[in-house]
Amino acid sequence: MTVAPAKTITYREAMREAIREAMLADDRVFLMGEDVGAYGGCFGVSKGLLAEFGQDRIRDTPLSESAFVGAGIGAAMGGMRPIVEVMTVNFCLLALDQIMNNAATISHMSGGQFQIPLVIRMTTGAGRQVAAQHSHSLEGWLAHIPGLKLLAPATIDDARGMLGPALADPNLVLIFEHGSLYNLEGELLPEGGAVDIERAAIRRTGSDVTLIAYGGTVATALTAAEQLARIGVEAEVIDLRVLRPLDDETIIASVVRTQRAVVIDEGWRSGSLAAEVSSRIMEQAFYELDAPVARVCSAEVPMPYPRHLEQAALPQPETVVAEVRRMIGLAADE
Amino acid sequence: MSARAPLDRDHGLELLRQMLLVRRFEEKCVELYSATKIRGFMHLYIGEEAVAAGAMQALESDDAIVATYREHGHALVRGVSAASIMAEMYGKLEGCSRGRGGSMHLFDAATRFYGGNAIVGGGLPLAVGLALADKLRGRRQVTACFFGDGAVAEGEFHECMNLSALWDLPVLFLCENNLYAMGTRIDRYESQTDLALKAASYEMTAWSVDGMDVLAVEEATRRAAAEVRAGSRPCFLELRTYRFRAHSMYDPDIYRSKDEIEAWKQHDPITDLIERLRAGELIADSDVEELERSIAEEIDAAIAFAEAGTLEPVAELERFVYAEGASA
Numbered sequence: 001m002t003v004a005p006a007k008t009i010t011y012r013e014a015m016r017e018a019i020r021e022a023m024l025a026d027d028r029v030f031l032m033g034e035d036v037g038a039y040g041g042c043f044g045v046s047k048g049l050l051a052e053f054g055q056d057r058i059r060d061t062p063l064s065e066s067a068f069v070g071a072g073i074g075a076a077m078g079g080m081r082p083i084v085e086v087m088t089v090n091f092c093l094l095a096l097d098q099i100m101n102n103a104a105t106i107s108h109m110s111g112g113q114f115q116i117p118l119v120i121r122m123t124t125g126a127g128r129q130v131a132a133q134h135s136h137s138l139e140g141w142l143a144h145i146p147g148l149k150l151l152a153p154a155t156i157d158d159a160r161g162m163l164g165p166a167l168a169d170p171n172l173v174l175i176f177e178h179g180s181l182y183n184l185e186g187e188l189l190p191e192g193g194a195v196d197i198e199r200a201a202i203r204r205t206g207s208d209v210t211l212i213a214y215g216g217t218v219a220t221a222l223t224a225a226e227q228l229a230r231i232g233v234e235a236e237v238i239d240l241r242v243l244r245p246l247d248d249e250t251i252i253a254s255v256v257r258t259q260r261a262v263v264i265d266e267g268w269r270s271g272s273l274a275a276e277v278s279s280r281i282m283e284q285a286f287y288e289l290d291a292p293v294a295r296v297c298s299a300e301v302p303m304p305y306p307r308h309l310e311q312a313a314l315p316q317p318e319t320v321v322a323e324v325r326r327m328i329g330l331a332a333d334e
Numbered sequence: 335m336s337a338r339a340p341l342d343r344d345h346g347l348e349l350l351r352q353m354l355l356v357r358r359f360e361e362k363c364v365e366l367y368s369a370t371k372i373r374g375f376m377h378l379y380i381g382e383e384a385v386a387a388g389a390m391q392a393l394e395s396d397d398a399i400v401a402t403y404r405e406h407g408h409a410l411v412r413g414v415s416a417a418s419i420m421a422e423m424y425g426k427l428e429g430c431s432r433g434r435g436g437s438m439h440l441f442d443a444a445t446r447f448y449g450g451n452a453i454v455g456g457g458l459p460l461a462v463g464l465a466l467a468d469k470l471r472g473r474r475q476v477t478a479c480f481f482g483d484g485a486v487a488e489g490e491f492h493e494c495m496n497l498s499a500l501w502d503l504p505v506l507f508l509c510e511n512n513l514y515a516m517g518t519r520i521d522r523y524e525s526q527t528d529l530a531l532k533a534a535s536y537e538m539t540a541w542s543v544d545g546m547d548v549l550a551v552e553e554a555t556r557r558a559a560a561e562v563r564a565g566s567r568p569c570f571l572e573l574r575t576y577r578f579r580a581h582s583m584y585d586p587d588i589y590r591s592k593d594e595i596e597a598w599k600q601h602d603p604i605t606d607l608i609e610r611l612r613a614g615e616l617i618a619d620s621d622v623e624e625l626e627r628s629i630a631e632e633i634d635a636a637i638a639f640a641e642a643g644t645l646e647p648v649a650e651l652e653r654f655v656y657a658e659g660a661s662a
Contacts, residue, residue: 030470056470062500067459067493074463077448078398080470082463097490101453102460110441110449111432112654117661146655170657 006187011159014188015045015121015177018163019083023053026081029167032059032068033085033121042087043123043182069095069120073103073172076118081167086122089138089176103172104147115170119163125178125216125266126314132302135310137266139176139215140273143244149173150243151197152215156186158241161195169197176243178216178266200247202254206234209260209324212251212277214240217264217315224264224320233324243273251277252284259290262323264315269297291327296320341549343616347625349391349548350611353383353604355629356407359416362633363406363423363437367583371640372423375452376437379407381578384603385510386411388551389478389573392506392559396446398468398477400461403438403452404510404577408480414442416632417639426643433646454515455488457481458507462494465503469566476562478506484515486529495536498568506562507533507570508555510545512577517589533570545573546601549610578602 009017022029031046037060040047050058061068065086072084086092092099103116126135143150149171153159159177166173203218204225213221218239225235236254240246255261261281265274278293299313360380366372379386386407393399393412401408409419414430422429423437431441431450439450448464451457461479468475485491486509498505509529513520520527533540539561543554551573558569576598580587611617 059501062493062496064493064497066490067462067497070456070459070490070494071463071466071497074448074460074465075467075470076463077460078464078467078471080467097453097456098459101456102451106441106449107657108654109431109435109439110443110654111429111434112658113431113441113443114448115657115661149656168661170659170661 006189008185009156009188010182011156011184012043012045012182014156014160015163016047016049018160019046019049020052022083022163022167023049023057026167028079028081029083030057030059030080031083031085032061032072034061034063034087036060036085041085043179045182046085065091065094066098070098070102072118072120073098073116076116077106077114082118083163083167084118084120086120088134089122089124090134090136092120092122092138099142099148099172100145104145107171108147116172117167117170118172119166119175120172121175121177123179124176125180126298126303126310127180127216129305129307129310131305135303137215137298139243140265140267140271140276142174143273143276147171148244149197150176152176152178152241152243154178154181154215154218154239154241156184156188158195160188161193162197164194165197173197176215180216197242198247200241200250201239202236202250203239204235204237206236206258208233208235208258209262209327210236210238210254210258211262211264211320212238212240213264214243214273215266217266220315220317221264221320223317224324227317227321228324231330233328235324246277246280248280248284251281255281255285256288259288260324260327261289262294262296262320262327264296264320266298266315268300269295270300272297294323294327296323341611341614341616346607346611346616347621349387349552350604350607350622351625351629352387352411353548353607354625355416355632356383356386356410357604358626358629359410359419359633359636360406362637366423366637372437373425374436374438375403375582375584377404377582378577378579379404381598381602382510382512382545382575383407384548384551385508385545385573385575386480388548389508389555391552392555393476393478397475398446398448398461398464400448400457400464400477400479401450402454402457402481403450404482405440405450405480406437409440409442409447409450412442412445412447414440414445414447416636418442420636420640421643424640424643425645426640427646428639428643455481455485455490458485458490458494461505462498462503465498465505466501469501469503474563476504476506476559478508478559480508480510482515483509483511483513483520483529485509486532487515487523495533495538495570499536499538502566503568504562504566505568506555506559507568509570509572510575511572512575514581514590516581517585519589529572530570533572538568538570540570540572542572542574545575546603546606548603548607
């Protein structure tokens with residue numbers, strides 16, 4: 001048997017292949033959102049899909065987030081498997097009524113009579129100098145809501161493999177695509193398929209400290225880990241992957257091994273996902289810790305436009321390294 | 335325009351039965367609320383019964399319904415049992431939503447009753463999506479979406495008018511205009527109070543109907559539903575109605591004059607229909623008495639069912655936050 005060679009592919013292309021595969025596999029699947037058709041997707045994810053699948057299944061919508069997100073919920077209740085693209089998480093606030101008051105409540109409030117097998121994809125994150133209304137990471141707000149599942153693919157494999165299981169899930173699944181990742185390149189096996197959407201992943205093993213990140217901050221954590229290795233500190237890097245429900249088991253097992261944890265979150269610190277993860281470590285592994293859990297989050301400001309201020313507001317590898325050094329009692333010059 | 339079908343005795347009695355059931359059911363709910371058997375928010379449909387009773391005649395069993403928090407009448411007329419609705423009001427496991435929704439959140443998958451939505455305007459996008467699913471699957475079904483005049487001021491109304499017309503979706507929008515968004519009269523919150531005109535601006539057929547006349551509502555809804563079904567196009571009806579009771583059990587009703595309420599009560603849809611049926615010599619006093627008797631029995635049985643119902647075990651509190659089992 002010949003093994004097909006791995007091919008190099010971008011995160012954007014991986015996401016597109018996932019959508020194509022889902023649409024080919026199940027004629028109940030369709031994609032709708034702003035500019036997903038003729039424009040090819042604001043970030044180019046759905047380029048070419050309109051020509052392949054036609055406008056019944058690749059539906060350009062008006063700028064009506066509440067209506068088309070709610071229509072996705074209704075269509076899911078009506079037996080379809082919609083993929084709704086919301087251009088950025090910042091715009092999903094215009095549809096929050098539908099996400100919160102309908103999608104997250106109807107299963108429970110109806111006593112389990114209805115399911116919402118819907119996937120909503122949206123871009124998140126900063127780093128592209130698009131200022132305070134296009135740059136925020138609001139995953140933490142959405143992760144607050146019972147009834148939702150949240151995924152944050154940070155790798156090519158996850159970009160390719162999370163959509164299928166998300167569509168098969170009978171609940172609303174939100175997929176957050178960090179804007180800095182679309183041009184990420186990597187190898188994907190041709191048969192590269194579904195991945196689990198339940199567990200966090202260890203992206204680097206280490207024994208001295210656990211760096212916990214997701215989405216865009218996974219790269220930040222890995223860079224920090226390399227810098228730490230140069231000074232003899234071995235960091236383990238956990239990619240949360242699933243932001244709700246959180247995979248406590250993987251997190252706690254790692255912290256029990258390393259006895260130190262830093263959570264890296266592009267959201268604001270107050271009331272953040274980082275706060276939730278930190279709390280869980282405190283609740284479940286307090287006596288294993290050598291130091292208080294540290295957090296590296298975005299500065300609590302609306303994201304500014306100029307590059308130097310934007311970078312100053314975002315979690316940086318150097319900040320992570322400094323936190324780890326402080327934690328283990330290394331002076332700045334050691 | 336199709337002529338109104340001649341009213342026959344059986345159909346007249348059925349319309350009367352449905353409206354009387356809603357009226358008497360809710361009157362009993364008021365008593366039970368005072369007795370603290372029912373709690374939370376409760377919004378009465380009394381005065382508006384002709385809208386649900388008339389409109390529901392046009393729907394088939396596989397059509398979908400999306401309603402508001404003032405939806406006891408819609409659920410009853412659709413065929414959700416009085417017993418399961420009353421049990422729901424009692425918060426009992428035997429209720430149509432397992433007791434978890436209460437008055438504002440009646441759900442029933444069997445009759446495609448997609449709720450009781452308590453966010454004004456929040457049901458409209460759901461209706462658009464249900465209709466989109468029907469269209470994409472080639473099913474000639476109608477989604478009937480009830481909402482109040484207050485919803486017309488919401489952005490979701492305009493988004494959904496536009497989207498459903500743009501995509502030719504089979505939604506029947508049924509706007510129950512009772513003239514008040516809670517306590518604010520329509521001319522104090524709408525720049526354009528002709529709601530059909532507003533809807534028509536989205537390129538859909540739209541007109542206004544006397545919502546106190548059950549026969550007029552039925553005739554208009556049949557015509558509108560036929561248009562939606564045949565053409566896979568949305569249609570909008572403004573049903574001009576009035577609630578005889580306060581907005582909710584908490585509302586002191588100080589924003590309307592007694593004279594105004596009394597004037598509307600002179601057009602009670604139930605007494606009007608009784609008079610019409612009598613004038614046509616289609617029914618006798620004894621028919622009404624018989625209806626009242628059987629409805630009272632049905633409601634008594636519903637209360638007994640609710641009283642005998644069980645409370646959901648606290649251990650099941652978190653069930654159905656996430657759907658159980660695989661996707662259907």
